[in-house]
Structures are given as C-alpha cells and as structure tokens.
Amino acid sequence: MVEIRKATSADSEDMDRIQRDSLQSQAVDEYSSEQLEYMTAVDDDRLLIPPEKIEADSHVYIIAEQDGLPVGYGGIDIDEGLLAATFVDPSVLQQGVGQAIAERLQQIAQDHDIGVLRTYASLNVTGFYEQIGFQKRECVTVGGGAGPEIPSVVMEKRV
Numbered sequence: 179m180v181e182i183r184k185a186t187s188a189d190s191e192d193m194d195r196i197q198r199d200s201l202q203s204q205a206v207d208e209y210s211s212e213q214l215e216y217m218t219a220v221d222d223d224r225l226l227i228p229p230e231k232i233e234a235d236s237h238v239y240i241i242a243e244q245d246g247l248p249v250g251y252g253g254i255d256i257d258e259g260l261l262a263a264t265f266v267d268p269s270v271l272q273q274g275v276g277q278a279i280a281e282r283l284q285q286i287a288q289d290h291d292i293g294v295l296r297t298y299a300s301l302n303v304t305g306f307y308e309q310i311g312f313q314k315r316e317c318v319t320v321g322g323g324a325g326p327e328i329p330s331v332v333m334e335k336r337v
Contacts, residue, residue: 180278185239185251187229192248193239194219194226196265201300203268208301209328216325217300227253227263237262238286242275252279256290261297264306280310287337295337298330311335 185193198218205214219226232239236257242250250266261283266276287295298320299307308314312333321328 179244180249180273180275181243182240182278182282183243185232185241185253187232189239189241189248189251190225190227190229190232192241193232193251193265196248196251196267197226197263199268200265201302204271205300205302210326213326213328216321217328227251238283239263240279240282240286242266242279244270244275250275250279252283254283254286254295256286256292259287259292259294259296261287261295264297264303276306277310284335284337292337294334296332296334299333301329301331304331304333307333307335 201214201218209217227239231237237253237255239251239253241248249270252264253262254260255262264276264279264283266279284295297307297312298318299312304314312335315332315334317329317331319327320330
C-alpha cells in the first residue's frame with residue numbers, strides 16, 4: 179500500500195535518486211544523452227530538488243512510500259499553480275504510485291484555490307497526464323542557458 183506524506187529537506191537525496199532513476203529508465207527514447215545528463219545532474223553536484231525549495235512556503239512536496247521506503251515524489255508551486263514534478267521509482271511502475279501522488283497534488287491545489295493546474299511534462303509522461311485528465315496546450319522548449327534545451331509539453335487540468 180502507498181502512503182503519502184509531506185516531504186522534508188531530509189528527503190532531498192531520495193527525491194534526486196527517484197528522479198534520476200525514473201528519467202534514465204523511462205525517457206531514453208525521447209531525450210538525447212546530453213539532455214538526460216543535464217536533467218538528472220549526473221555529471222555535477224547540483225541537487226535537483228534543493229532542501230530550501232522543499233521547505234519553501236510557496237512549494238509543497240510530497241513523498242510516496244511503500245513499506246517505509248520512498249518510491250515516488252511530487253511537488254506543486256502554489257504561487258504559480260504549477261505541478262512541478264511527479265516521479266516514480268521504476269521498480270514500482272504501474273502500481274498506482276504516480277496516480278496517488280497526482281491525486282494528492284490535485285487536492286493540495288484545490289485546498290489552495292488553484293482553479294487550473296499546469297505542468298511542463300516531459301515527453302515520456304504526456305500519456306500519464308492525459309490519463310488523469312490533463313490536456314496538452316503547447317509544445318515548448320525549456321532550459322538552455324547553462325544546459326541544453328529540453329522539449330516539454332505544457333498541459334493543464336481544471337481542478
């Protein structure tokens with residue numbers, strides 16, 4: 179059974195691991211090795227989700243656990259009405275973990291009077307978001323600057 183709890187700064191390394199493992203196993207057909215290396219911070223010391231962001235009042239991050247072990251996480255930027263992340267460990271794919279995270283994040287959005295929840299979806303997860311009611315709005319490129327450009331899809335859902 180999946181249990182959802184609020185993330186703390188102590189979860190940062192587990193969140194990084196889950197994001198890295200998820201992208202490296204699920205996004206290899208959609209992104210180049212350069213893009214994946216940047217998205218997973220493999221070759222540098224960047225934390226993908228810094229502890230101070232986890233603790234910020236403007237963000238809510240949650241952890242999904244099975245048998246007391248972190249197996250997924252998600253986050254929402256309250257100020258922007260942005261679903262900032264939903265990542266699931268590859269070992270528990272197709273077990274409802276992503277759905278449980280997404281449902282809790284949508285409830286958090288409703289609790290904060292966010293009428294439309296938006297996300298910049300990685301190319302490999304647009305189908306997941308469509309299954310839970312998000313609609314594609316436009317294809318965009320994010321990143322650039324310090325790293326490569328990353329194609330994404332802006333998706334929205336009324337919550």
